[in-house]
Amino acid sequence: MSKLVWEQDFVNGGGDLGLWNIRKGNDLLDHNGRPVYPGWGNGEQQFYTDKEHNLYFDGHGLNLRACRETVVQDGRSFAYTSARLDTRNHFSFCYGRLEVRAKLPAGQGLWPAVWLMPQDQAYGPWPASGEIDMLEAKGRLPRRIAGTLHYGKDFDSKVVEEFTHELEEGTINEFREYALEWEPGSIRWLVDGYCFAERRLEKGVMPFDQPFYVILNLAVGGWYDHTEIDDSALPGVMTVSDIRLYR
DSSP, X not given: OOOEEEEEETXXXXXXGGGSEEOOBSEEEOXXXXXXXXXXXXXXXXXXXXXXXXXXXXXXXXXXEEEEEEEEETTEEEEEEEOEEEOTTTOEXXXXXXXXXXXXXXXXXXXXXXXXXXXXXTTOTTTTTOEEEEEEOOTTSTTEEEEEEEEOSXXXXXXXXEEEEEOSSSOTTXXXXXXXXXXXXXXXEEETTEEEXXXXXXXXXXXXXXXXXXXXXXXXXXXXXXXXXXXXXXXXXXXXXXXXXXX
16 A cells, blocks of 8 residues: 555645535434434534634644534524534545544543545445444543444444554644555554554445545534533644545
């Protein structure tokens, strides 16, 4: 996997947000853009915006910033804002080494993530067509990261396989290189060159043989970590300096 086939250099001006969809609101949408669940299906408390205080560039890269801010929309009130963007219908891939250099926020109730969803639901709606979580973190546990696979023929038989790793030195609140190596026979998760998990893929059982697109988001609250939100940790910022895909 030595050929660079896609790059987003957010520090040196090579990151084009024209290739990204900036998502807004608090509702999980179906594949046709219709709202189906509040809280993005995860009990998340933030309202995503495209405002400059939530999504902006600086000398370190692209910043997704979660704030304590009240938004009222369609009769619903939200106490937090943040940012979410994805490459659906602009860029997707099947197999390769995806590298993301990022700094994640610490703080109870913050939930930064880099993950992949199927461009086309070849095997049906979630979880049948799969989900690949390249990187997730619980802000109250700043030395722990996780990678996860979601799949299964339907919601009642969904499979969730999470692989966690404790950083030996430092925390998520430092720039690190996170990588996902996705091959026909396996998926591996790495941080700073160290492979902390590998899952062999089972043909006919797991749906990870189709193109997936990339998602970046910083959630506040949610079911990933059942905990109170520490408002003193806000604002919290997730910074992505670059993204590279090699084949």
